């Protein structure tokens with residue numbers, strides 16, 4: 001008995017905590033209906049209001065602690081004591097169905113109960129309700145009500161006392177019987193209420209949930225988890241679970257929407273596709289498409305033809321040794337170059353000096369100075385020094401290369417706008433060499449007639465200029481040779497002007513493509529007599545290949561007879 005009392009006391013304490021705060025004053029009104037109507041008028045948030053309804057369910061399970069729960073319990077308990085508990089439980093619900101808003105909340109309450117799968121929570125309220133009605137918790141509740149009501153709950157107190165007294169006077173067996181009967185009654189009526197409210201399915205759910213013992217639940221959980229664990233993560237969601245339609249809908253709502261997988265279609269016959277292996281042989285592809293390539297002329301795109309080029313090992317090793325092509329900065333740093341400097345690959349690797357190292361070739365150590373510009377051939381300066389001219393399409397990087405070779409940035413003006421250089425500019429490099437910056441041809445921001453004039457001037461210069469020792473024909477590595485380039489080559493071939501192809505902007509393409517381009521050009525110039533091999537590859541930005549070009553050009557100056 002003492003143990004029972006202490007338990008009751010503890011319950012009382014808990015209940016008093018639950019009904020703490022504002023609820024005390026509100027519950028003290030005694031009249032349940034009045035309190036509820038007051039609540040309806042209360043300007044609480046919608047969420048808080050919905051919490052009230054949820055609370056009616058959660059409260060029995062000992063969860064939520066809102067004052068309104070207290071009211072609902074009070075009402076139910078009060079009427080249950082009078083012997084009309086179940087009827088009034090439904091009545092209680094009806095009270096909340098007066099407005100649409102309230103009805104919605106009731107549905108929401110149920111959906112959350114179902115959503116939690118373990119329908120124990122669904123059963124708990126009625127179970128606790130019955131136990132409360134049996135007097136186990138009743139006293140605690142009544143005391144709670146008493147404590148919160150402060151006088152106005154007198155009838156409650158009296159009733160509880162009566163019940164207590166009646167229970168004590170009865171023999172133990174009869175008390176148990178009464179309990180059982182009452183519990184059965186409550187269960188049947190609870191179910192009826194549930195059927196009324198939610199249909200048979202819910203009742204069945206509750207029954208099933210009740211049967212489950214702790215061990216059975218664990219087993220079922222394990223069984224449900226095992227197949228999912230065996231499956232890959234992506235397919236786990238697809239494992240069918242035994243759930244009712246409403247449960248399914250809830251779960252579906254909770255699940256994140258599946259992301260659509262992007263399918264990348266690669267045509268195995270399209271060599272132009274950059275994702276394809278670089279080593280794809282052109283002949284193999286032709287064979288795949290048609291057994292007899294001779295009878296069926298399969299024309300590959302220029303890009304496909306380019307991808308089919310297999311560079312020679314010497315070109316490949318040159319590209320690798322000089323770190324040509326698009327590379328990551330870390331690669332330069334690992335190789336010992338100071339990436340803080342402009343054109344760092346033109347510097348000596350593993351140098352302790354933070355400054356740019358001196359140029360090895362003496363001719364290029366000299367100061368680069370502009371000394372003449374010509375718009376017409378009559379304006380050309382006298383050919384006193386051996387000349388090296390830089391020709392090529394507009395924006396190919398002619399002026400930039402002059403700066404890079406001499407490491408004197410800004411002496412020759414550059415621009416990202418094609419057509420900046422519009423005159424033939426002569427730059428003296430000490431007393432040994434003259435570097436000539438030619439205007440570009442092809443697309444440029446200039447009038448057509450003006451451009452035509454440049455082209456004519458360039459043609460005249462490369463074909464007639466005395467003292468011109470070499471023309472560096474610059475070709476953009478990305479785009480390769482264009483018809484205009486070929487025109488100039490033909491002209492130089494006819495005039496027997498020595499020319500050497502220099503691939504520029506190698507830093508914007510992959511190393512393999514630099515090698516391919518070099519291979520392609522070398523192959524196309526095999527028959528050309530005035531072409532100087534090998535094809536040079538440079539990048540004015542990274543400095544790759546600059547030193548080698550410088551060395552090659554210095555040789556020209558060395559062998560020139562004064």
Ligand SMILES: Nc1nc2c(ncn2[C@@H]2O[C@H](COP(=O)(O)OP(=O)(O)OP(=O)(O)O)[C@@H](O)[C@H]2O)c(=O)[nH]1
Nearest residue numbers: 395396397398399400414415416419420421440540
């Ligand atoms: N990424 C990269 N850009 C470069 C390189 N060389 C030049 N450029 C850029 O290309 C653009 C054109 O460079 P220029 O040297 O003015 O070209 P150009 O051939 O003299 O042009 P025109 O005088 O119009 O004929 C500039 O924006 C340069 O910064 C290079 O090696 N790599």
Ligand SMILES: [Mg+2]
Nearest residue numbers: 398399420421
């Ligand atoms: Mg220029």
